[in-house]
Amino acid sequence: MKLGLLPWLASPCCGAPVRFASLDSMPREKEDIPDGTLACSSCARAYPIVSGVPRLGPSGRPEALVSRTSASFTWEWSRHPEAGAEDMRVFLEECQLTAADLKGKLVLDAGCGMGRYALAALALGAEVVAVDLSESLARLIGAAQAEPRLHVVQGDLLRPPFKKGTFDLVYSHGVLHHTSDAHKAFLAVAGLVKPEGLLSVWLYGKAGRFADFATNPLRSDRAWLGRHRRLAWAVVAARQLVSDSLRAFTTRLPLFLTYMLCYPLALLGALPGLKYLTFSVEPRFRLRLSENFDWLSPPFQSHHTKEELRAWCAEAGCDVVKVLPHGLVPKPGVLARRRRG
Numbered sequence: 001m002k003l004g005l006l007p008w009l010a011s012p013c014c015g016a017p018v019r020f021a022s023l024d025s026m027p028r029e030k031e032d033i034p035d036g037t038l039a040c041s042s043c044a045r046a047y048p049i050v051s052g053v054p055r056l057g058p059s060g061r062p063e064a065l066v067s068r069t070s071a072s073f074t075w076e077w078s079r080h081p082e083a084g085a086e087d088m089r090v091f092l093e094e095c096q097l098t099a100a101d102l103k104g105k106l107v108l109d110a111g112c113g114m115g116r117y118a119l120a121a122l123a124l125g126a127e128v129v130a131v132d133l134s135e136s137l138a139r140l141i142g143a144a145q146a147e148p149r150l151h152v153v154q155g156d157l158l159r160p161p162f163k164k165g166t167f168d169l170v171y172s173h174g175v176l177h178h179t180s181d182a183h184k185a186f187l188a189v190a191g192l193v194k195p196e197g198l199l200s201v202w203l204y205g206k207a208g209r210f211a212d213f214a215t216n217p218l219r220s221d222r223a224w225l226g227r228h229r230r231l232a233w234a235v236v237a238a239r240q241l242v243s244d245s246l247r248a249f250t251t252r253l254p255l256f257l258t259y260m261l262c263y264p265l266a267l268l269g270a271l272p273g274l275k276y277l278t279f280s281v282e283p284r285f286r287l288r289l290s291e292n293f294d295w296l297s298p299p300f301q302s303h304h305t306k307e308e309l310r311a312w313c314a315e316a317g318c319d320v321v322k323v324l325p326h327g328l329v330p331k332p333g334v335l336a337r338r339r340r341g
């Protein structure tokens, strides 16, 4: 942890600023602080810094489903292939950002996983704080030690360990639907954006009401789907039923068994036509394995519509700037600007 991170942190217990409770030696600016203890300045609750990562996540023994969430993503991201050039394109496209939105900005990657998009934001000139619940953060520790503009924090987005109104940009890429309450997590994350700052969020979609589904924005290469909206709506609803039935089982299995089950799915994912019966059509086998596991293992998985997301933006005092176009399965995503004051 670098000294510069301290003013942005807040205690998850009560939102008060944190201070150093113990340090092995007086740190210099930009130098990494490998170990120590932070404490809440109001209630004195202590939070350790381990291997340079301040651990401000749920304290005590976390609830079983939160533990499974953390263990599942730790399993997934520790096996995920290294970040690649493709990640930059996906990041900008799915978060609906341009390089200018990042250069010189203070940015929060809310639910960073292994940090592939935190590294993309860093490469575009942002100062990046990457937060996650799971031990996937271990994959970013080396980079954070070498890079003064990268900070890694363990925390829970339902009680984010940051002061409100701190960041120029907060993005959360495929994360909030994996919390126990996506709406609450959305409001908490939106509150971290500075007035006039940007918020980018996308969530898993659902068929919902046909009237809403029928107006979903389609990517230009999926425009033909527009002529088959009824059928697409029925397919999405049926797919959800099958997926929910499978997940009732796979989210309860030991992680390694769920992972084993993903091998045949990842193999099927290479076959034309049949690949659409799986949860990943990625060309690379290792990515298909990871994405099938990502779908089947985490215990929390909620689904939303663009109408819900728009209402949440309004509730958080944010104006929608852009809505994410997508393919057959809805992927509600917004880029929004927080209002002044």
Ligand SMILES: C[S@@+](CC[C@H](N)C(=O)[O-])C[C@H]1O[C@@H](n2cnc3c(N)ncnc32)[C@H](O)[C@@H]1O
Binding pocket: 069, 070, 073, 074, 110, 111, 112, 113, 114, 115, 116, 117, 131, 132, 133, 134, 136, 155, 156, 157, 158, 172, 173, 174, 175, 178, 179, 180, 294
């Ligand atoms: C599907 S992954 C996405 C990771 C990253 N945004 C990406 O796209 O590569 C979801 C991430 O959300 C994290 N997560 C789930 N619940 C969380 C919570 N309550 N607080 C913080 N992170 C959470 C998981 O640990 C996981 O790394």
Ligand SMILES: [Zn+2]
Binding pocket: 011, 013, 014, 015, 016, 040, 041, 042, 043, 044, 045
């Ligand atoms: Zn406190």
